[in-house]
Amino acid sequence: MTPGVQRVTVAGNQPYEVVIGPGVQVELGLVLAGTPRAVVVHAPPLAAAAGAAVETLQQAGVAAEAVVVPDGEAAKSAEVAIGAWEEFGRLGLTRSDAVVGLGGGAVTDLAGFLAATWLRGVRVVQVPTSLLGMVDAAVGGKTGINTAAGKNLVGAFHPPAAVLADTDALDALPEAEFRSGLAEVVKCGFIADAQVLDLLEADPTGRRDTAELIGRAVQVKADAVADDLYDTGRREFLNYGHTLAHAVERVEDFGWRHGEAVAVGLVFAAELAVQAGRLSSTDADRHRRLIAAMGLPTSYRGDWHRLQSVMRMDKKARGASLRFVVLDGLGRPGILTDPDQAWLDAAWAAVSEPESA
Structure with a gap:
């Protein structure tokens, strides 16, 4: 096991690993090795991190591109989902391909929902960049968007293929x-x-024992x-x-x-x-x-x-x-x-x- 890296297995019908530690985003290429194409869904403030993820995937032989969505809860709307689906179609995303959700809980919720609904389900890898995303939103396979009636009332259960909780991302978190x-x-x-x-x-x-927490x-x-x-x-x-x-x-x-x-x-x-x-x-x-x-x-x-x-x-x-x-x-x-x-x-x-x- 890599020093400072924890691996928690989420069991069930579709088991997967949650990898926690500094620098673990580099494992994205390993997780999706052999995947023809992937899209990295992210909000504008994380353009640099998304660019690094795209580069990591390309170095692993995956044709990767970024899809930009609004920041925060504004991402979790039907209108944003429709726009992302259109982008998936333009890029020719197939069932052999994958979605990567890079960002806080709102983006991972949306990315999971997009993956669950595109072609009735493609793989999703979650790369949470907030503490909330790491401990909650990105883990467990719940996905969703908001409506005028309430929060997360539209969604699907769609377990990820993996979750990479890179604690280095927390250094820049407000x-x-x-x-x-x-x-x-x-x-x-x-x-x-x-x-x-x-x-x-x-x-x-919570700063002294962040990784253990x-x-x-x-x-x-x-x-x-x-x-x-x-x-x-x-x-x-x-x-x-x-x-x-x-x-x-x-x-x-x-x-x-x-x-x-x-x-x-x-x-x-x-x-x-x-x-x-x-x-x-x-x-x-x-x-x-x-x-x-x-x-x-x-x-x-x-x-x-x-x-x-x-x-x-x-x-x-x-x-x-x-x-x-x-x-x-x-x-x-x-x-x-x-x-x-x-x-x-x-x-x-x-x-x-x-x-x-």
Whole structure:
């Protein structure tokens, strides 16, 4: 094994490796060796990294070209997908070819969706460049785009051929984006791996133990995905904090970073579990204290009535039933269906007050 490089296998019907470490983007040529053609989907700010990926592929004998899409959540629209499909057609992409998603979570979500739908499915290799992408969006095979009705309501399950999480990319990541990614890391600590909580409490910046935190978060996700690719059982627990988070993102027209919304969603879910008698107030306080120490928000002021309406459109809902992932103790996630309105209102009150209150 290369020093400093971790390899996590995501098992299942289509197993693949998540490779984590400095400089691992160079393995792109190995992963796609023998592939006739590949397209590297990226946003404008990563033009240089995409150019390097194209060069790596060309040196491996792969005819590669870049396809540029908008930055951030603006990439995840039907209009952008249509434009990319037209570009794939112009380039003559066949079922023997591949798509590479290079960028943050929005680009890897889009690239996976494009690969899942082009010719009813071609290979995709994800090269996440953000912490959020490395620990969440690029791993697990969920792909999707947004609509006016909500986030990721259109998509497909399409496992990648590989994920190359090159930690060198994090050096240039803005601190706010790094913190946003930590929300998905701490989530993994709450639902499955207490060591993640200990590491973040010792260093709330996450910078001292970044590689270990990434590896642990990826392992939590890999374990869940291997058992439940299609999100009908254990994988649902990875949605801890996301029901409110996705509603906040939608109400804010995606002006909030995903991890910031997840941070508030985690506090909300913990408070909801307290109201339901499933989690101790001590464990809920640990949520709020640690998330605040990490520099992430623990409160949100918004239209509660509208948020509830959006939550009912969440892809985790079943019919008219609201469903939340909650904890029965740290590391013991479960599902709470149709909670009492009084519990919801009390949990909302706990996160809608100013943080200085």
